[in-house]
């Protein structure tokens with residue numbers, strides 16, 4: 001067996017290259033948009049990439065699944081429930097994908113997304129029992145994946161799926177699709193773990209069922225450009241250019257909330273509020289327009305390039321990422337509201353409801 005984990009610092013994602021040393025067949029799991037590293041590895045090590053598998057439809061980065069399958073002739077597998085507009089090999093719970101002697105067993109683990117799967121690896125040359133689990137965005141190191149659609153139903157499904165994975169033996173090594181990033185809340189940062197360690201020490205798994213459902217059911221803000229990314233990964237639109245942008249393309253100036261009203265007046269600036277619509281409705285900066293960060297790429301036409309723009313969110317994190325994204329697209333007159341709407345209100349500035 002050959003196994004390599006790729007860690008992608010720009011997205012907080014992990015992808016995997018699994019191969020049989022005997023048959024020279026390889027699978028790539030959750031490939032990133034930049035597929036050259038997988039092709040280079042296959043060539044260097046003389047493997048043939050014959051399987052491409054995504055553990056789910058990603059909402060935080062553009063998948064390289066179709067590009068890699070097209071470049072290699074590999075079969076592209078997704079869970080049968082995946083709603084996409086392109087052809088793929090549908091897999092279901094219990095199905096097995098073979099790479100020579102290696103068995104990749106599909107476990108349906110809905111919750112993060114309805115079509116989420118985990119992949120259980122057995123190498124019969126070493127043992128008849130499975131030894132590794134590619135856990136997608138179901139089980140993380142020190143956390144579990146957030147249900148993309150949130151709510152009670154997502155949390156219930158995620159609870160059942162995590163329990164299913166915890167029934168595996170302690171020694172099974174766990175390799176998640178994220179080591180940091182927006183798909184979880186409290187990932188530890190380590191790139192791998194074991195079922196036994198998580199069962200004992202994962203803080204979310206120590207919660208009672210009720211507390212797990214409560215904490216997992218809270219809907220966090222949707223990630224930057226989620227709508228465009230998901231539509232691209234479903235084959236409904238093509239925002240693949242998003243993957244080519246550097247998140248750190250340009251630093252943007254910050255405006256302190258104390259001086260922000262005067263700055264806005266002086267610059268005749270437009271305030272763009274990138275929080276979720278429900279947050280905006282609870283109170284926002286007067287005359288601010290609402291463009292949730294998840295939908296930013298779809299609404300670029302509403303953001304002027306020739307006018308100063310102040311981007312605001314709750315506490316300044318989402319707005320900084322959004323402002324940097326706009327800067328990378330050539331919006332040179334964009335600034336970030338430091339401390340967000342929270343600080344804006346704290347210093348006594350006016351609020352519209």
Ligand SMILES: [Fe+2]
Nearest residue numbers: 058059137183
């Ligand atoms: Fe995800």
